[in-house]
Amino acid sequence: NWLGGWAARRAGIPAITTRRMDRPVKPGWLTRLTYERLTCRAVAIAPAVAEILRRGGVPEDRIVTICSSVDVEALRVPGAAGPTRERLRAELGARDDQLLLLGLARLTRRKGFDLLLQALAARRDDPRWALALAGEGEARHELQRQAASLGLAERVRFPGRRDDVPELLAAADVFVMPSRAEGLGVAALEAMAAGRPVLGARVGGLADAVAHDETGLLVPPEDVPALGAALDMLLNDSALRERLGAAGPVRVEAGFSARGMVDAYLALYHDVLGDAPGSAPSPRA
Structure with a gap:
């Protein structure tokens, strides 16, 4: 996550990371670097995963819960x-x-x-x-x-x-x-x-x-x-x-529908990009 965030920062574009695991996130400098400086949002695939991010010290305003989906x-x-x-x-x-x-x-x-x-x-x-x-x-x-x-x-x-x-x-x-x-x-x-x-x-x-x-x-x-x-x-x-x-x-x-997941990701992308199609995005510090 931190490496992708670093590459995105070098390129001048915002980075979004997705957390799929339910393993603990350790509070500390690497977590702060990854989730506060190198990426602008952390997507959790379930509410339980979002709670793990919170316990790891990830700021609430960086966490977005978007559940994975299946095609019924x-x-x-x-x-x-x-x-x-x-x-x-x-x-x-x-x-x-x-x-x-x-x-x-x-x-x-x-x-x-x-x-x-x-x-x-x-x-x-x-x-x-x-x-x-x-x-x-x-x-x-x-x-x-x-x-x-x-x-x-x-x-x-x-x-x-x-x-x-x-x-x-x-x-x-x-x-x-x-x-x-x-x-x-x-x-x-x-x-x-x-x-x-x-x-x-x-x-x-x-x-x-x-x-x-x-x-x-x-x-x-x-x-x-x-x-x-x-x-x-x-x-x-x-x-x-x-x-x-x-x-x-x-x-x-x-x-957990595919349509709901797609709509949630589109809303997230618009939010991160400032909802201005065609404008040059800037990463959050």
Whole structure:
């Protein structure tokens, strides 16, 4: 961020930085240099990220919250109950009488799938679920070993990196995101846009994206018993799953649409440039 800000300052143009992570911002000279002298605005992709910037000492007038977005229409799959769904469910090891739990992410420790496997191990004898964790990452092999050691190897599939995200979401029944940390959780927004209830952790921007008991269930981070209890609620209550899933597209359209994000960025650019098209912009000191 500071290097881009320095280059922009040398060129005589304003710089805007975007903060996507929920890691702490350390107060100090580098933060002051980056956010007060070299850049004129800091865009936070979620209210939780904006709060991290505030705690790091970034001035309030430099912070703008513009949430990331997803395309609801692109995630609606025509004929979602047809042959493609049946084929994908079979590929992912889910029978017709099972709920398919789906995770889509880079498989790293921060995504918390090891915690989900622990919760599912206590429900090993419950035949109503199957789990698919799609994605690659340094934790994949460890997760596979963990699943095998817990006696879950036949219940958990690792299909790797996938490009057919809308179809996978249409094939799933519940989206799982038990993250230890999250900037916003765009994957959860995609699941909500596709009408799938989300089971997630109350961390970072994920708590901004998912409305607890409205579009999903949120539990404290790294709390395996709470994760298991929420999972039981979803397994036992089809009406709850339907209610949470139905509310997802409405919430995404209202607060996380591509149109809303574009309009917010345009307003920011006009503000930074002084709302004078064609005028020469000047950076803020």
